[in-house]
Amino acid sequence: MSRLPVAKTYKLFIGGAFPRSESGRVYDVATPTGEFIANASKASRKDARDAVVAARAAVAKWSGATANNRGQVLYRIAEMLEGRTAQFIDEIQKSTGASAKDASAEVHAAIDLLVWYAGWTDKYAQVVGGANPVAGPFFNLSVPEPTGVVAVVAPQTGPTSLLGLVATVAPALVTGNTVVVIASESSPCAAMSFAEVVATSDVPGGVVNILTGSPTEMTPWLASHQDINAIDLTGADSELALACERDAAETLKRVVRPGQFSATLGSIDRIGAFVETKTVWHTKSLS
Amino acid sequence: MSNSESDIARRAARLYYDENKTQDEIGEMLDITRWKVGRLLALAREVGIVSISITDSATPSERSSSGIIPTDRSRAQGVTDTQSLRSFLRRLPAVDAIGLEARAATLATRSIKTESKRAALDTIIRLVDLTTLEGADTPGKVKSLVAKALVPDASDPTTPRVAAVCVYPDMVAHAVAALGPNRGDGESGIAVASVATAFPSGRSTIDVKLADTRFAVDKGATEIDMVIDRGAFLSGDLETVFNQIVLVREACVRADGSHAHLKVILETGELRTYDNIKRASWLAILAGADFIKTSTGKVQPAATLPTTVLMLEVVRDWFHLTGERIGVKPAGGIRQSKDAIRYLVAVAEVAGEEWLTPHLFRFGASSLLNDVLLQRQKMTTGRYSGPDYVTVD
Structure with missing residues (x-):
């Protein structure tokens, strides 16, 4: 008996839920040879706005969690991803045309990267923070703190529909930031399946928000948004990145430029792009 | 307190306490508002026109235990007692x-x-x-x-x-x-x-x-x-x-x-x-x-x-x-x-x-x-x- 295949409509991931775009728009996702794979939601600026509200609401809980707990949760994402390796390999192959070997390598690299960043959660403060030497009976301590809500334009090209997303999102999560990320427009399937992984990995709702659609349409709204603390423009083309950096300056956002960090490798400096250093003085004793 | 005011307070008190008129009725008879009547009655007690001795205090809760106190608005709609209020509300068309x-x-x-x-x-x-x-x-x-x-x-x-x-x-x-x-x-x-x-x-x-x-x-x-x-x-x-x-x-x-x-x-x-x-x-x-x-x-x-x-x-x-x-x-x-x-x-x-x-x-x-x-x-x-x-x- 023949059967009609059920084509998936990928939704957005906002505040721990999977809503359609408020605009009602969808777009076709196709293989490099033009064959239809699935429908994906085309997010609007209002979806981006809603995602920022969700991300802002999640900052207190995520940044207030212990570093150990954040590490456990990031490791949990890696675990869940491992269990669904086959699905991701299939999705990456279909949407990017990668070979089975390359797709498999990409998924494994993404999992390893998550484990690597998970390990940094309770060690990062030791590396970049510490006691400063002062000439007086005081402790002078510097500690890195999360900056808040981070907007990310994930890499749009190359074999990076999953790895590029993980490489840009994970470092922001390490110190307790929450993220609104615009996934790869042309191959969003792996990104939205990653959302399903995140949703089942004890990540509090709103900590990771994933939008699919046009970065050219949404990024300027995020760059000028007054309730975002940092923007990672890794996946933006140079013209868009320049305009967005100019807008971001209006509200003193931290900006990561395209090419500033590798789109696939882990980097401790990338964690540092989304922290603020707090320095406190404290008397050595009360006597 | 002027003489005319004490006169009118005295008349209001007589109507209220001796003839058992309501404040509304007194208001109509003397051509003043019901609130004014209430204030005059209070004044009458205050300056000693009326002296009341009671064993149980007459509280508002007692006042309300004997049917509704009609208002100008309710009277205009024919609602003067508990029964008419009840039937007025019952006659309202049900909500769809x-x-x-x-x-x-x-x-x-x-x-x-x-x-x-x-x-x-x-x-x-x-x-x-x-x-x-x-x-x-x-x-x-x-x-x-x-x-x-x-x-x-x-x-x-x-x-x-x-x-x-x-x-x-x-x-x-x-x-x-x-x-x-x-x-x-x-x-x-x-x-x-x-x-x-x-x-x-x-x-x-x-x-x-x-x-x-x-x-x-x-x-x-x-x-x-x-x-x-x-x-x-x-x-x-x-x-x-x-x-x-x-x-x-x-x-x-x-x-x-x-x-x-x-x-x-x-x-x-x-x-x-x-x-x-x-x-x-x-x-x-x-x-x-x-x-x-x-x-x-x-x-x-x-x-x-x-x-x-x-x-x-x-x-x-x-x-x-x-x-x-x-x-x-x-x-x-x-x-x-x-x-x-x-x-x-x-x-x-x-x-x-x-x-x-x-x-x-x-x-x-x-x-x-x-x-x-x-x-x-x-x-x-x-x-x-x-x-x-x-x-x-």
């Missing part, structure tokens, strides 16, 4: 719940164009009763609430002021002091509204409720938000509900004869059915409400669009019947500009645009104002704003 909800849903889909949205946001601000009703309220918090009422958005001086601040009775004096010369009636200046009558449950004796009300009025409240006795209403004791509103309204009268505006909170979330809400609305209007208000904000569900549409229909019907306009105040649960705009649409389409003034429509809200300000900033600057750019309440 499905139709009402469908109507509210249709009103919620009206598209608002950008240029109208700006006007709508400003109108919302003008209609807000900025509220703080927490156990943790302090004089400092009331002071900052008033500051926000006066200057909602310091970054934009064109932002209008809100209609009123709404506080607990013991905070009224602080609000009045903080407002100073800016106090008014909602349009001329910012009104001071106070909840009273054992808010939010209303579970206390009528004497306590009246004392609560008088206290707030004495301290300078220009509006009183009272709660009805929902327990009495649900158990069919309409008399108690009616009389308490009448008595609280009397307690709103100030020494100079003017009176604080009375908003009657129905607590629609506890009345269960639309029919009950409709009857309670009519009852409150007959008993003398200046405003009917949906909820205390302490009970879920609080204000909903269908409930508000229903209450707007009641005040519209009352206007057609008598030519008198009664206000409506949805309160609780309206947190976003988008929702508030839907209420504006409902007001304009159900009651009429003339209701969109602080005298006839209010939002009881605390967090709504910040959202409206964020939307307003978005329209001014063209970029999304955030909570860092409005006050922390």
